[in-house]
Every structure is written in structure tokens, then in C-alpha cells.
Amino acid sequence: DPYADDPVRHPALKVNSQRPFNAEPPPELLTENYITPNPIFFTRNHLPVPNLDPETYRLHVVGPPGGQSLCLSLDDLYQFPKHEITVTLQCAGNRRSEMTRIKEVKGLEWNTGAISTAHWAGARLCDVLAKAGHQLCGTEAHVCFEGLDSDPTGTAYGASIPLARAMDPEAEVLLAYEMNGQPLPRDHGFPVRVVVPGVVGARHVKWLGKVSVEPEESYSHWQRRDYKGFSPSVDWDIVDFDSAPSIQELPVQSAITEPKDGETVQSGEVTIKGYAWSGGGRAVVRVDVSLDGGLTWQVAELDGEEQRPRKAWAWRLWQLQAPVPAGKKELNIVCKAVDDSYNVQPDTVAPIWNLRGVLSNAWHRVHVHVTP
Numbered sequence: 001d002p003y004a005d006d007p008v009r010h011p012a013l014k015v016n017s018q019r020p021f022n023a024e025p026p027p028e029l030l031t032e033n034y035i036t037p038n039p040i041f042f043t044r045n046h047l048p049v050p051n052l053d054p055e056t057y058r059l060h061v062v063g064p065p066g067g068q069s070l071c072l073s074l075d076d077l078y079q080f081p082k083h084e085i086t087v088t089l090q091c092a093g094n095r096r097s098e099m100t101r102i103k104e105v106k107g108l109e110w111n112t113g114a115i116s117t118a119h120w121a122g123a124r125l126c127d128v129l130a131k132a133g134h135q136l137c138g139t140e141a142h143v144c145f146e147g148l149d150s151d152p153t154g155t156a157y158g159a160s161i162p163l164a165r166a167m168d169p170e171a172e173v174l175l176a177y178e179m180n181g182q183p184l185p186r187d188h189g190f191p192v193r194v195v196v197p198g199v200v201g202a203r204h205v206k207w208l209g210k211v212s213v214e215p216e217e218s219y220s221h222w223q224r225r226d227y228k229g230f231s232p233s234v235d236w237d238i239v240d241f242d243s244a245p246s247i248q249e250l251p252v253q254s255a256i257t258e259p260k261d262g263e264t265v266q267s268g269e270v271t272i273k274g275y276a277w278s279g280g281g282r283a284v285v286r287v288d289v290s291l292d293g294g295l296t297w298q299v300a301e302l303d304g305e306e307q308r309p310r311k312a313w314a315w316r317l318w319q320l321q322a323p324v325p326a327g328k329k330e331l332n333i334v335c336k337a338v339d340d341s342y343n344v345q346p347d348t349v350a351p352i353w354n355l356r357g358v359l360s361n362a363w364h365r366v367h368v369h370v371t372p
């Protein structure tokens, strides 16, 4: 059993698949803290978790022609300036279960918890690439990452990001070795993972083994044959993965974490809580909440850390305390967020349904009963 050596996990996690391990925190725990505690940070593994020895761990950075390839130990990585940022990581499949209700999709049944926030520390990728002699070139190029996790044929997890993002100090792409002040937990990439602020989780390669700069995107299955969006009209018989760009920056997202769908709330006043986030460093500027399915709206209070313009890498938590309209037996609670480009979420999921169930960011809805 290649999974026999996987780490022990927190019992509160809701497991979507045991081997490989995929699990999300329950919604009410997810927004209990602005920074998600490591043991309940959502986990998305495609393969068994490698057990790496920090003493013998090496990161291979392929240099350009005429440059210098690097073979870095953990101590070598610690020599680069230590950079720290709070970043929200979201899987492209977050909220996929809502797409499944429209029509079957291929993928794990994530609810609203395939998203979490941590304070990461590590070396900046641009510093490491510069040390190897890489520069921004005029032509298109991509930084390809390879994990040290692999399938029975020896194929490793891989992904890539454009070189321009990797080389931009303002994009703050990290080779992270700390998560919330601790060495990375094994499930989250020990000893080193990539953190690409504002970009889909799939590019944050864990158990990082190799970095290279290539003229083309990574040839990995997860770069080329997965993590792409399509029209609702496209099915598995006609899908052409080469026709769509790989997902990088994610669209604006929000969800209600309290109360839960189907719950019974007290009459009088109701407290509604949730999260909101957008990709590409776009800040959430507003969250609107409705108690009547979207007929009327109230503006929620944004909590959590104020985000920098163009570098809003982390989510905002939000809440609204609202009187329950007298005589109501049930509430259809809805939330939607707006980012600083005035991007909004689509109101329903059917028009954004896609065969892989990615990019599910329609208005989030929960239906609750009110005690008389």
C-alpha cells in the first residue's frame, strides 16, 4: 500500500477521499479563525505523501544556458532573504458539489471548504531564479515545478506558471518552508512547496524537487489535461483540452459558513458568517447578503486583515447580524462578493457548469428554517 506511510490527520476534517487523501474543514471551523490552523487546513493530494528527510533534501534549479544550475539544501534556502506573506489557497474544485447537483461532473465532491489561509515564509522564487542566472526574456516562458510525489509509473506531480509572474518581486511567489510559524506539515509539502499568491491551488506544487524554465507550459497532466474551464455544452466526447488556457488567477468567490444549509435558526436575529476572496491580488470590496433569495440585499461587515491594493492575497471574513423578518418560517440566505475590478459572481451555477466541475463561484445559497 503506497499510502501506508501517509501522516495521521485531524478527526474534524471531512474526508472526500482517503487514498489519495483529500479533506476539508467543516464550514463553521473554517471561519472560526482568520488564519486556518495547520491541522484543519484543507488537503488536496493526487498521490501518496512522500516521506522526505530534511537532511538529504535537495531542490534542483536548472540554470539557463551559460547560467548555473543549483542544487539547494534546506540550509542553502535559508540563506536567501526570508519573505513572509499571508495567502489564501483555493482549489479549482472548491464548491464542485453544487455543480454536481446540476449534472454529473468528474471530480471530488468538495463543498465550501477547499479553501484555507496561512501565513507562509520562505525564499522568494525570483531571488532563487536570479541566483541561477535567469532573467526575464522578451519571449514567452514558463517556470515548471516538479513534486517529489509520484504515481506507480514514476510520474511526478507537476505544474507551471508564467516566467513573468515568477520573476516579478511584487507577485511574491515563494518557495515556502514555513506555514504559520512551523515547518510545513507533511500533507502541505514538507519540506518545501511553491506558494503563488492569487493563483489556483494546483500551481502551488508541494514536496518541490525541481524548478526549470521552459519555452512551453509544463507537460504535466495537471497543467494540460485538467484544471481548465469549458462551456456547459462541452462533454467528454468532444472536449479539446488544448483549446482552453490553464487556470491561473481565480475569479471572485464567497460562501456562507454559518448558518448551515437545512439548519434551524431562532426568530428575532440571525448572524450570518462567511468568507470572500478573489484571485490575482484583487481585493474584496463588498459582500452583499440577502435573506429572501436575492430580492433585497444588505451589506455585510468585512472582518480580518485589510488587504493591500493589487496584492490582496488573503481572504476577508465577513458577517451580518440581521433581524429575521416577522412571521418568516424559512429564509433563503444568499451571499455574493465584489472585487476591486468590480467583478461579481454569477447568480446561478447552471450557466457556468463544466465537465470537470471547476471555477464554481455562483452566489452561495443556504436554506434555513426559523423556530416560531
Ligand code: MTE
Residues within 6 Å of the ligand: 041, 042, 043, 044, 045, 046, 047, 089, 090, 091, 092, 146, 147, 148, 149, 157, 158, 187, 188, 189, 200, 201, 202, 203, 204, 205, 206, 207
Ligand atoms: N503538489 C504536489 N506535489 N502534489 C499534489 O497532489 N496538489 C495541488 C497543489 N500542489 C498537489 C500539489 C492542488 S490541486 C492543490 S488545490 C493544492 O496543492 C492543495 O494544497 P494543500 O493540500 O496544502 O491544501
Ligand code: MO
Residues within 6 Å of the ligand: 044, 090, 091, 092, 093, 201, 202
Ligand atoms: Mo486543486
